[in-house]
Amino acid sequence: MKINVYVEDLKKKSAAELNNELVAAKKELFNLRFQNATNQLDNTSRIKEVRRNIARIQTVISEKANAEQ
Template sequence: MNDLNGKSVAELNDELVAAKKELFNLRFQNATNQLDNTSRIKEVRRNIARIQTVMSMEQKASN
């Protein structure tokens, strides 16, 4: 969480897009029974939530 606080909104947005793409790929692999580490889905979902939380905090702080 600390590493996310120091990033700009553009960097956070880029990370969010990358994390969502990774989540899509993981879900696809899980559906086709190619995913070995299913706990990675949970980690990526939590990371997306962290990024969105930091983005909303920065948005509220700027208002």
């Protein structure tokens, strides 16, 4: 249920907002990987969650691009 709300929220955003969100998620993933490499990360499942969110954002971006064509 929580994921569906997140996806619906993504679908309401513009392409520029989605790109900004994608950049922010990729930065977060980089920081999480860095923390994991230095053994500072407590919640390692967050990496998986952020990777899936990146995939969701990219899916919505491609859906919007296909809808425009």
